[in-house]
Amino acid sequence: MTRKGNKSMGAMGGLAALAGAAGLLLSGLLIANQAAAKSKYEVDGRKSGYHYSNPETNEMQDDDFLNPGMLWVQRGIALWSKVDGAAGKSCASCHGDDARKTMRGVFTVYPKLNKKTGKLENIEQRINRCRVENMKAKPWKWESGELLSMTTFIGFLSRGLPMNVKVDGEVKPFFEKGKAEYFKRRGQLDMACKHCHIDNPGKRIRADLLSEGRAGQAFPLYRLKWQKIGSLHRRFRGCNKQVRAKPYKPGAEEYVNLELYVKWRSRGLPVEVPAVRR
Ligand code: HEC
Numbered sequence: 001m002t003r004k005g006n007k008s009m010g011a012m013g014g015l016a017a018l019a020g021a022a023g024l025l026l027s028g029l030l031i032a033n034q035a036a037a038k039s040k041y042e043v044d045g046r047k048s049g050y051h052y053s054n055p056e057t058n059e060m061q062d063d064d065f066l067n068p069g070m071l072w073v074q075r076g077i078a079l080w081s082k083v084d085g086a087a088g089k090s091c092a093s094c095h096g097d098d099a100r101k102t103m104r105g106v107f108t109v110y111p112k113l114n115k116k117t118g119k120l121e122n123i124e125q126r127i128n129r130c131r132v133e134n135m136k137a138k139p140w141k142w143e144s145g146e147l148l149s150m151t152t153f154i155g156f157l158s159r160g161l162p163m164n165v166k167v168d169g170e171v172k173p174f175f176e177k178g179k180a181e182y183f184k185r186r187g188q189l190d191m192a193c194k195h196c197h198i199d200n201p202g203k204r205i206r207a208d209l210l211s212e213g214r215a216g217q218a219f220p221l222y223r224l225k226w227q228k229i230g231s232l233h234r235r236f237r238g239c240n241k242q243v244r245a246k247p248y249k250p251g252a253e254e255y256v257n258l259e260l261y262v263k264w265r266s267r268g269l270p271v272e273v274p275a276v277r278r
């Protein structure tokens with residue numbers, strides 16, 4: 001840009017001041033919006049990871065046009081009516097074209113007992129059971145684009161509803177195992193989940209601000225570090241590796257039990273899928 005003399009510089013200065021004021025106003029609005037969102041993401045003192053996340057990341061989450069996770073929701077919508085497998089059916093064949101009518105709330109109560117096997121089953125496994133038993137199709141692989149997209153879509157359909165997993169009765173033994181896993185010291189650093197997420201939330205650990213790890217309501221979520229959506233089990237693996245412990249396979253019983261405990265820690269918190277984190 002060339003200098004054009006004092007007069008127009010003055011005008012430009014005025015413009016810059018105006019733009020600055022608008023920017024201030026905007027960031028003021030942003031902070032006000034996020035303050036409202038923040039109170040929504042805290043229930044009985046239990047705080048979602050949203051509280052520990054930075055404002056720019058939260059802004060991405062709050063705006064469906066900016067939220068990169070919405071791409072996986074769209075892919076899930078497309079898969080919903082895609083015919084696959086020997087039975088010649090799509091999800092829509094049985095659950096209807098408008099998934100909002102049949103799937104709202106479903107996400108909030110998983111993992112749940114599978115009465116047939118007597119085992120705990122999470123939402124990914126429930127989706128794959130429908131593929132195998134009802135569509136005669138192959139199960140989708142863990143962390144595949146398809147399974148992530150469908151799980152994200154089903155989570156999105158419950159957005160805003162409180163997490164509400166059942167932990168008593170027949171499910172109690174699984175819950176107790178998941179809880180034990182949360183408190184078990186593991187790895188070369190000899191640390192349990194609780195040492196970071198119960199004892200030290202709000203403290204910095206290297207580049208991260210430790211949260212309460214309450215994200216059962218937020219996964220699958222878009223991580224800037226991953227540059228994509230990832231499952232809760234992928235996050236568990238990452239946390240295991242941080243303490244130099246051997247991670248379990250995604251979908252392993254240990255992780256499904258742990259997922260029940262983590263989702264119970266998120267009880268009452270509104271579903272945020274697809275959330276965005278650093
Ligand atoms: C050495 C500390 C440490 C340990 C131990 C640890 N984590 Fe984490 N965890 C982190 C950090 C750092 C992050 C990213 C920042 C945050 O949200 O806390 C994280 C994030 C998470 C998140 C995502 C939170 C969100 O809102 O995005 C979950 C869920 C989680 N951890 C669960 C676990 C579980 C379950 C265990 C035990 C298997 C565990 N963590 C053990 C450090 C730890």
Ligand code: HEC
Pocket residue numbers: 080089090091092093094095106126127130131134135150154
């Ligand atoms: C041939 C019919 C059929 C097809 C096709 C089918 N399902 Fe199902 N699905 C069922 C039945 C039956 C149930 C059990 C109903 C119940 O528990 O109320 C079920 C249950 C579910 C549940 C658990 C609902 C709950 O309330 O716990 C989910 C999630 C689900 N299906 C997702 C899917 C998805 C995603 C697809 C496509 C990939 C699909 N289903 C394809 C018949 C089907």
